Amino acid sequence: MNTKDFSLSIPSRQKIISDFKAKGGKIAAVFPIHYPRAIFRAFDILPVEVWGPPGVDTSPAATHLQVYACSIVHCGLSYLMAGKLDVADLFVVPHACDSLQGLGSLLLDFVKPDKPVLTFYLARGDLIPATDFVVDEIAQLADKLAEITGKRPTDSELAKAIEREEEADQQLAELFSVRRFLPVSDREFYQLVRAREYLPAELFFRLAKEMLDQKQDTALPEIPLLITGILPEPMDILDRINAAGGLLAADDLCCSGRRVYPPGKSEQPYRRMAESLLLGPADSTRGSPIQARIDRLLELARSASVKGVIFYNVKFCEPEQFDWPQIKQGLASVGLRTVEIEADISEQLPHQAITRVEAFLETLS
Ligand code: SF4
Numbered sequence: 001m002n003t004k005d006f007s008l009s010i011p012s013r014q015k016i017i018s019d020f021k022a023k024g025g026k027i028a029a030v031f032p033i034h035y036p037r038a039i040f041r042a043f044d045i046l047p048v049e050v051w052g053p054p055g056v057d058t059s060p061a062a063t064h065l066q067v068y069a070c071s072i073v074h075c076g077l078s079y080l081m082a083g084k085l086d087v088a089d090l091f092v093v094p095h096a097c098d099s100l101q102g103l104g105s106l107l108l109d110f111v112k113p114d115k116p117v118l119t120f121y122l123a124r125g126d127l128i129p130a131t132d133f134v135v136d137e138i139a140q141l142a143d144k145l146a147e148i149t150g151k152r153p154t155d156s157e158l159a160k161a162i163e164r165e166e167e168a169d170q171q172l173a174e175l176f177s178v179r180r181f182l183p184v185s186d187r188e189f190y191q192l193v194r195a196r197e198y199l200p201a202e203l204f205f206r207l208a209k210e211m212l213d214q215k216q217d218t219a220l221p222e223i224p225l226l227i228t229g230i231l232p233e234p235m236d237i238l239d240r241i242n243a244a245g246g247l248l249a250a251d252d253l254c255c256s257g258r259r260v261y262p263p264g265k266s267e268q269p270y271r272r273m274a275e276s277l278l279l280g281p282a283d284s285t286r287g288s289p290i291q292a293r294i295d296r297l298l299e300l301a302r303s304a305s306v307k308g309v310i311f312y313n314v315k316f317c318e319p320e321q322f323d324w325p326q327i328k329q330g331l332a333s334v335g336l337r338t339v340e341i342e343a344d345i346s347e348q349l350p351h352q353a354i355t356r357v358e359a360f361l362e363t364l365s
Pocket residue numbers: 032070071072073096097098099100230285314316317318319320
């Protein structure tokens with residue numbers, strides 16, 4: 001399957017952070033999920049996302065969080081409390097779900113790190129009032145970033161930052177649309193896709209182009225699958241899927257496929273960023289109607305000719321668990337088979353998950 005090891009050409013988080021700081025930029029540690037990347041880059045701040053990370057000792061956060069908060073929040077807070085995010089100049093907590101909203105409040109009122117903590121709320125509901133609300137949220141973020149950095153980007157700097165992010169988003173969309181024709185393993189594919197979480201957009205664009213240049217004419221022979229849920233962690237799950245003869249040909253994960261934002265339409269920078277976020281794929285954490293989510297999954301399944309759907313969820317993730325029963329019915333109504341796997345990202349991939357993947361792929365072959 002493999003023609004090139006792309007993981008070798010993707011710089012590490014540490015290198016990107018130190019290079020960016022060496023040039024005078026600042027680092028924002030950003031918790032999931034949706035936020036306007038361009039506004040940070042316009043202030044010469046690199047957003048570096050904190051999806052856990054996996055495998056963290058979660059005991060530091062245990063005194064602050066309920067046991068039924070998800071492992072992304074447990075790992076993220078523990079990581080911060082252990083000083084592993086000290087390199088950040090500020091923290092950003094989007095209000096994606098109750099757990100993240102709770103994390104934002106905890107940081108502001110109890111943990112109180114010695115760096116600014118900013119929150120961001122992505123409105124739900126009808127596009128026009130929601131857009132006005134999000135424009136206002138972005139304006140408030142910009143005011144706070146101006147206080148932190150002591151500068152204000154010009155309109156042309158804002159436009160440039162937006163253009164870079166839109167180009168990177170289009171490149172991400174292209175990667176997903178030709179996934180079956182890219183001769184790389186799922187682990188390599190997702191190492192690049194998820195590098196969008198910390199690479200400057202222009203570097204992501206260049207690396208994505210390198211992978212796209214490897215596109216071949218025939219589809220990979222593995223059984224094409226659609227994955228939905230939050231994030232593919234622990235990443236061993238990807239190796240297990242490939243080893244059992246499957247390939248993730250379509251993506252509806254919160255960390256990746258649901259962040260393929262189309263460009264905004266407005267010429268006004270804040271409005272354009274808001275439109276882009278709100279025009280993104282249907283998502284439980286944005287309060288999208290369940291039918292919109294089913295329609296999107298069916299379209300993804302159709303366009304990638306998938307044979308089955310993996311619901312790979314983080315334990316205690318309420319937004320996803322709430323939607324899944326109806327989504328599962330919608331997929332079953334057109335004959336799509338599904339399997340549910342739950343993971344705690346602070347732990348190793350459970351053996352039961354491996355068995356379920358293998359058994360599921362056997363039923364599809
Ligand atoms: S996994 Fe679910 S509950 Fe946890 S932060 Fe993400 S959306 Fe929220």
